[in-house]
Amino acid sequence: MARSESVRFGIIGCAKIARKFCRAIYLAPNATLVALSSRSISKAREFKSVNNLPDTVAIYGDYESVLNDSCVDAVYIPLPTSLHLKWSVAAAEKKKHVLLEKPVALSVDEFDVILEACAANGVQFMDCTMWMHHPRTEKMKEIISDPSRFGDVKMVHSTFTFLVDSHFLQDNIRVKSNLDSLGCLGDVGWYSIRSILWAYNYRSPKTVIANPNPIFNESGVPLSCGACITWEDGNQGTFHCSFLAHFTMTLGITGTRGTIHLNDFALPFEEASSFFSLATDCGFPDLPTHWKSLPSKHVVNTDLPQEARLIAEFSKLVTNIEDNGGKPEKEWPDITRKTQLVLDAVLASIRNDCTPIHITGWDKY
Amino acid sequence: MARSESVRFGIIGCAKIARKFCRAIYLAPNATLVALSSRSISKAREFKSVNNLPDTVAIYGDYESVLNDSCVDAVYIPLPTSLHLKWSVAAAEKKKHVLLEKPVALSVDEFDVILEACAANGVQFMDCTMWMHHPRTEKMKEIISDPSRFGDVKMVHSTFTFLVDSHFLQDNIRVKSNLDSLGCLGDVGWYSIRSILWAYNYRSPKTVIANPNPIFNESGVPLSCGACITWEDGNQGTFHCSFLAHFTMTLGITGTRGTIHLNDFALPFEEASSFFSLATDCGFPDLPTHWKSLPSKHVVNTDLPQEARLIAEFSKLVTNIEDNGGKPEKEWPDITRKTQLVLDAVLASIRNDCTPIHITGWDKY
Numbered sequence: 001m002a003r004s005e006s007v008r009f010g011i012i013g014c015a016k017i018a019r020k021f022c023r024a025i026y027l028a029p030n031a032t033l034v035a036l037s038s039r040s041i042s043k044a045r046e047f048k049s050v051n052n053l054p055d056t057v058a059i060y061g062d063y064e065s066v067l068n069d070s071c072v073d074a075v076y077i078p079l080p081t082s083l084h085l086k087w088s089v090a091a092a093e094k095k096k097h098v099l100l101e102k103p104v105a106l107s108v109d110e111f112d113v114i115l116e117a118c119a120a121n122g123v124q125f126m127d128c129t130m131w132m133h134h135p136r137t138e139k140m141k142e143i144i145s146d147p148s149r150f151g152d153v154k155m156v157h158s159t160f161t162f163l164v165d166s167h168f169l170q171d172n173i174r175v176k177s178n179l180d181s182l183g184c185l186g187d188v189g190w191y192s193i194r195s196i197l198w199a200y201n202y203r204s205p206k207t208v209i210a211n212p213n214p215i216f217n218e219s220g221v222p223l224s225c226g227a228c229i230t231w232e233d234g235n236q237g238t239f240h241c242s243f244l245a246h247f248t249m250t251l252g253i254t255g256t257r258g259t260i261h262l263n264d265f266a267l268p269f270e271e272a273s274s275f276f277s278l279a280t281d282c283g284f285p286d287l288p289t290h291w292k293s294l295p296s297k298h299v300v301n302t303d304l305p306q307e308a309r310l311i312a313e314f315s316k317l318v319t320n321i322e323d324n325g326g327k328p329e330k331e332w333p334d335i336t337r338k339t340q341l342v343l344d345a346v347l348a349s350i351r352n353d354c355t356p357i358h359i360t361g362w363d364k365y
Numbered sequence: 366m367a368r369s370e371s372v373r374f375g376i377i378g379c380a381k382i383a384r385k386f387c388r389a390i391y392l393a394p395n396a397t398l399v400a401l402s403s404r405s406i407s408k409a410r411e412f413k414s415v416n417n418l419p420d421t422v423a424i425y426g427d428y429e430s431v432l433n434d435s436c437v438d439a440v441y442i443p444l445p446t447s448l449h450l451k452w453s454v455a456a457a458e459k460k461k462h463v464l465l466e467k468p469v470a471l472s473v474d475e476f477d478v479i480l481e482a483c484a485a486n487g488v489q490f491m492d493c494t495m496w497m498h499h500p501r502t503e504k505m506k507e508i509i510s511d512p513s514r515f516g517d518v519k520m521v522h523s524t525f526t527f528l529v530d531s532h533f534l535q536d537n538i539r540v541k542s543n544l545d546s547l548g549c550l551g552d553v554g555w556y557s558i559r560s561i562l563w564a565y566n567y568r569s570p571k572t573v574i575a576n577p578n579p580i581f582n583e584s585g586v587p588l589s590c591g592a593c594i595t596w597e598d599g600n601q602g603t604f605h606c607s608f609l610a611h612f613t614m615t616l617g618i619t620g621t622r623g624t625i626h627l628n629d630f631a632l633p634f635e636e637a638s639s640f641f642s643l644a645t646d647c648g649f650p651d652l653p654t655h656w657k658s659l660p661s662k663h664v665v666n667t668d669l670p671q672e673a674r675l676i677a678e679f680s681k682l683v684t685n686i687e688d689n690g691g692k693p694e695k696e697w698p699d700i701t702r703k704t705q706l707v708l709d710a711v712l713a714s715i716r717n718d719c720t721p722i723h724i725t726g727w728d729k730y
Contacts, residue, residue, distance in 0.1 A: 157522055157615075236605065238522075238591070246619055248520075256528055269659050283527065287385060288385060354574075
């Protein structure tokens with residue numbers, strides 16, 4: 001397969017988020033956009049024009065054509081979740097590397113079919129959890145993994161909510177049972193679940209129990225819900241996600257010796273510079289009228305936005321396969337699968353009267 | 366009853382926290398310390414000396430004597446929880462107004478006996494949840510009660526933890542089943558439960574369910590636990606409290622139109638000046654690469670520390686009774702009772718395999 005130095009991307013579906021990915025592909029040093037498709041050629045043309053894409057980008061009025069384009073090395077798939085299985089498998093079978101929006105599938109069983117197709121065809125899989133690729137995330141990981149600074153992680157809480165309007169509640173893909181039946185859980189709960197698993201280094205949880213009284217629309221799509229994830233040793237992670245509350249994006253991690261807080265974990269307030277709060281060795285003085293030491297603000301700058309870093313990381317892995325005969329990297333798809341597995345368990349608990357669901361099949365891959 | 370212009374306090378029990386209350390009584394403009402007691406006169410003498418208390422403060426080697434001292438208008442009771450019932454009732458029967466440390470009782474049934482004694486004897490009751498009296502709390506309440514700024518509160522999360530050492534785990538009153546059997550739930554969970562009820566304006570919750578896998582010591586005293594409190598309309602509050610994790614004191618309140626965050630809700634980082642973060646009308650711009658507006662920092666200064674404001678508020682209520690023939694104020698004891706009721710429900714859920722507990726008896730008083 002002849003390739004330029006950059007990984008050549010095709011986009012399958014002109015979703016709103018695809019705009020951001022066009023820019024990310026442009027910004028990443030090792031990626032180029034070469035094709036895009038929509039169900040209608042006119043929509044694809046409009047997307048190309050609105051986003052000022054160069055003439056070198058081929059446009060197609062169907063998804064299949066991107067997969068048949070021999071200039072395309074990898075596809076970015078921002079389609080509704082119910083279409084992920086079909087188009088990810090089709091892409092893998094055409095030897096296209098797969099960059100798939102979250103939630104990656106309607107269930108882990110579906111996702112396993114995608115993973116098998118990728119493995120069988122030797123292509124790289126990665127999901128689009130952008131914040132994982134921010135250098136701030138790396139910096140926080142360094143701190144929470146250092147027993148002398150942070151001790152052991154004991155508790156994680158994350159809230160991710162945003163308020164939708166009546167138009168969204170009626171028409172948006174993300175509340176349609178035939179398109180994105182996971183609703184707020186798949187759309188924003190995904191990030192919170194990932195943050196909890198990330199903080200616990202993807203160790204196997206024991207049980208998941210949904211919070212009582214989740215809210216659904218009339219088609220049974222979750223609009224507001226939450227859960228508690230528990231580990232064998234009593235460590236816990238809790239989260240709340242919703243389409244019915246103000247835009248909130250909190251992550252709090254409490255270890256035995258330190259605490260991290262940030263209120264913009266999935267998308268930093270500002271693109272080039274972000275921060276988190278770290279408290280260590282805090283407590284009261286003898287006369288407890290104030291804190292004996294204060295949390296400190298840790299600033300982390302980035303030369304590339306997190307989504308461009310995601311593209312660059314994915315492209316690096318693709319290049320290793322295409323140019324160096326390397327094998328697909330397995331950790332990224334593994335943590336994707338673990339996120340989906342916990343998401344499934346939350347949904348199972350919701351469907352079973354919010355009773356505890358025991359986690360099984362953690363290390364299948 | 367002859368009284369000076371200040372309310373005259375007696376302290377029953379020289380607990381560590383009593384030091385802070387001596388200072389608070391000194392700082393409050395309408396309160397004076399006139400007596401203190403310990404089980405041994407030498408401990409009381411030592412407390413008086415260490416805290417440089419004036420000679421006008423009478424010291425006693427038993428609690429009863431404070432209650433028999435006609436110069437004492439009100440008592441502050443920082444005894445272990447298992448002694449609250451006996452000494453609060455005894456104080457009320459001697460017509461002493463009662464300022465009681467939290468958790469106020471081992472159960473709401475016990476607390477109801479205290480409330481009945483206070484009512485029967487016409488004395489004021491207040492618990493020592495200090496942060497309720499900080500002007501920051503008032504400012505936040507003003508904001509979350511304003512539908513045009515904050516909308517409706519939908520979700521509250523609070524974490525309150527601190528890390529104890531092996532000495533504490535063996536010997537501290539707060540892990541002894543015969544003294545403070547509510548453990549971390551009574552000691553720090555109390556504040557989180559209160560914060561949730563406060564944010565929801567003390568509306569009646571529907572159910573309480575404890576998080577799975579709470580941690581106890583060998584006597585069954587909770588060392589780490591949490592719960593989800595749910596309202597009829599799907600609104601929720603979650604909290605986590607523990608003696609086994611780094612000092613953390615978080616409160617996050619999400620409304621439909623705004624979000625408040627603070628990481629020092631129960632005791633501000635600094636005494637004179639504190640702050641909280643308020644985000645309103647947040648979200649992404651069309652190209653979602655950053656936040657379209659940022660949270661703002663709201664600074665609230667206070668001339669008196671929160672515990673001195675508590676003493677001043679309590680003393681004002683006492684003066685209204687003693688000098689103006691007023692009736693005891695009922696809202697403070699009412700929110701105390703509601704906090705204890707929810708705390709009881711968390712414990713009941715823990716004792717019942719973390720199954721949901723339906724809240725009843727909300728508006729008994």
